[in-house]
Amino acid sequence: MIKLLLLALLFFLGYSFFQALFPTQSKKDKNKANRSNSGEQMVQDPQCGTYLPLSEAISANIRGQQHYFxxxxxxxxxKKNA
Ligand SMILES: [Zn+2]
Known part of the structure; x- marks a missing residue:
C-alpha cells in the first residue's frame, strides 16, 4: 500500500515538473490576435504610379526584379521601356 502512495506522489511531482517546463498557451493566443490585425499589402504600379492591393496586381519578373502592374x-x- 505504501508503494502505491509513493508511486502516486512521484506521478504528481512529475506532472507539476512537466507543467513548469511547458507553460499554458496564453502567450500563443496573444500572438495570434496581433497577427490577424495586419491589412493587405499594397504595391505600386511603376508604369502609371497607381497603388493597388497585391491580390489584384499583375506580377511580372523583369530583369530579375518582381514588378506589379x-x-x-x-x-x-x-517592358518596352525597360
Ligand atoms: Zn498602371
Missing part, C-alpha cells in the same frame, strides 16, 4: 497594358509598356 494595374493592367496588362501597363506591364507591356513597362
Amino acid at each position: 494595374c493592367s496588362r497594358k501597363c506591364r507591356t509598356q513597362f
Whole structure:
C-alpha cells in the first residue's frame, strides 16, 4: 500500500515538473490576435504610379526584379521601356 502512495506522489511531482517546463498557451493566443490585425499589402504600379492591393496586381519578373502592374497594358509598356 505504501508503494502505491509513493508511486502516486512521484506521478504528481512529475506532472507539476512537466507543467513548469511547458507553460499554458496564453502567450500563443496573444500572438495570434496581433497577427490577424495586419491589412493587405499594397504595391505600386511603376508604369502609371497607381497603388493597388497585391491580390489584384499583375506580377511580372523583369530583369530579375518582381514588378506589379494595374493592367496588362501597363506591364507591356513597362517592358518596352525597360
Ligand atoms: Zn498602371
